[in-house]
Amino acid sequence: MTSQTAFKTTQSEEIFSTAQKLMPGGVNSPVRAFKSINGQPIVFDKVEGSRAWDVDGNEYIDYVGTWGPAICGHAHPEVINALHEALNKGTSFGTPSVQENLLAEMVINAVPSIEMVRFVNSGTEACMTALRVMRAYTGRDKIVKFQGNYHGHADMLLVQAGSGVATLGLPDSPGVPKSTTSSTLTAPYNDLEAVKKLFEEHGNDIAGIMLEPVVGNSGFIAPDAGFLEGLREITKEYGALLAFDEVMTGFRIAYGGAQERFGITPDVTTLGKIIGGGLPVGALGASKEIMEMIAPAGPMYQSGTLSGNPLAMTAGIKTLELLQRPGVYEQLEQRTQKLTNGLKEIAQKHGHAVQIGQISAMFGVFFTDRPIHNFDDAKTSDVDKFARYHRGMLERGIYLAPSQFEAAFTSLAHSEEDIDKTLEAAEEVMASL
Numbered sequence: 277m278t279s280q281t282a283f284k285t286t287q288s289e290e291i292f293s294t295a296q297k298l299m300p301g302g303v304n305s306p307v308r309a310f311k312s313i314n315g316q317p318i319v320f321d322k323v324e325g326s327r328a329w330d331v332d333g334n335e336y337i338d339y340v341g342t343w344g345p346a347i348c349g350h351a352h353p354e355v356i357n358a359l360h361e362a363l364n365k366g367t368s369f370g371t372p373s374v375q376e377n378l379l380a381e382m383v384i385n386a387v388p389s390i391e392m393v394r395f396v397n398s399g400t401e402a403c404m405t406a407l408r409v410m411r412a413y414t415g416r417d418k419i420v421k422f423q424g425n426y427h428g429h430a431d432m433l434l435v436q437a438g439s440g441v442a443t444l445g446l447p448d449s450p451g452v453p454k455s456t457t458s459s460t461l462t463a464p465y466n467d468l469e470a471v472k473k474l475f476e477e478h479g480n481d482i483a484g485i486m487l488e489p490v491v492g493n494s495g496f497i498a499p500d501a502g503f504l505e506g507l508r509e510i511t512k513e514y515g516a517l518l519a520f521d522e523v524m525t526g527f528r529i530a531y532g533g534a535q536e537r538f539g540i541t542p543d544v545t546t547l548g549k550i551i552g553g554g555l556p557v558g559a560l561g562a563s564k565e566i567m568e569m570i571a572p573a574g575p576m577y578q579s580g581t582l583s584g585n586p587l588a589m590t591a592g593i594k595t596l597e598l599l600q601r602p603g604v605y606e607q608l609e610q611r612t613q614k615l616t617n618g619l620k621e622i623a624q625k626h627g628h629a630v631q632i633g634q635i636s637a638m639f640g641v642f643f644t645d646r647p648i649h650n651f652d653d654a655k656t657s658d659v660d661k662f663a664r665y666h667r668g669m670l671e672r673g674i675y676l677a678p679s680q681f682e683a684a685f686t687s688l689a690h691s692e693e694d695i696d697k698t699l700e701a702a703e704e705v706m707a708s709l
């Protein structure tokens with residue numbers, strides 16, 4: 277691990293400065309630019325296990341894990357070996373393949389709501405297609421999403437809706453026509469009453485609800501007791517579908533995702549991240565009846581040149597095999613809890629009001645005294661303090677997501693020693709904030 281005094285960023289700065297001339301904001305996904313913490317992005321050179329090394333030679337314990345996929349640790353040797361073998365057979369087939377069948381069977385066996393699956397190339401695509409199938413199946417157009425939940429950047433899901441326009445479905449970005457988002461209704465997360473009201477007003481037009489069953493895209497927010505059950509009941513009552521976006525939580529908070537962990541079975545599930553083992557993959561799944569709406573079995577069109585790519589399938593299969601081994605989720609839970617309990621103690625000792633949430637290998641830290649149930653609560657966090665905390669940790673070799681509003685991840689490669697080192701760094705940083 278890099279010590280604070282040895283920390284340098286000259287190479288990162290140089291590379292990012294060139295990148296800014298070549299790509300908008302210097303990145304291919306906005307949060308990587310460190311803008312929300314007014315920081316200078318770090319350019320990675322290599323990742324392995326729980327560690328990452330940047331182009332200046334700094335070493336980090338990584339809690340981003342390439343935004344979720346690296347649950348077995350980066351570049352797990354068994355995944356890499358499987359990929360080497362697969363590579364020898366070519367990079368893309370564009371036909372059915374055995375690898376697709378294998379990963380499909382694994383996903384179907386793992387995730388309670390899934391009887392059939394379609395593989396796509398990203399979480400965005402999975403959620404966009406899930407929405408289309410929900411609409412096709414119900415013959416209804418409106419959907420309900422929650423403020424601060426992210427389901428990728430498809431037009432009709434790119435709606436945040438601030439307090440004054442909470443249910444109006446105003447687009448979040450220029451270029452998204454109002455007409456596209458006018459069927460998107462929003463409610464505050466964990467607010468069953470708001471959802472009931474939407475259904476009372478629009479119930480017969482609502483195709484379904486899509487949500488992050490545990491939120492990672494407002495920072496970490498757990499569902500309140502009864503929230504997921506309530507959504508299941510409301511959707512059943514109105515003949516609407518319930519979709520869990522498990523792009524982040526799938527195979528992370530339990531092998532069968534949030535639906536296994538909380539015992540609530542949605543109608544539709546989206547997946548991504550972990551099921552591609554670090555290669556680009558997404559998937560949507562549901563009952564056979566719903567999935568057979570999709571072409572060529574049914575009339576709803578969807579396709580993809582690289583969908584079911586053999587390398588991505590191979591990395592996914594090996595990753596899920598590793599996650600089936602005994603004790604895996606117990607280890608993830610125990611190590612992550614050790615970390616979050618330690619962080620809570622340290623924050624308290626140094627007089628910082630924090631809200632720290634954790635489920636399995638997913639956690640988050642907010643600098644606020646307000647308990648976090650929704651995005652408005654999350655926004656009370658002291659983002660300047662978070663930015664200073666982030667910088668302090670970075671300088672001490674701890675790589676956290678460069679935004680207050682992103683969950684953090686541990687992996688099977690995070691050792692007890694990694695957790696101890698992280699807590700040592702947090703002790704110094706919290707003392708200095």
Ligand SMILES: Cc1ncc(COP(=O)(O)O)c(C=O)c1O
Pocket residue numbers: 343397398399400401403426427428429488492493521522523524548549558
């Ligand atoms: C819950 C959730 N859904 C969808 C997406 C979009 O996935 P992708 O970035 O692969 O398009 C993300 C990405 O972070 C996500 O966290």
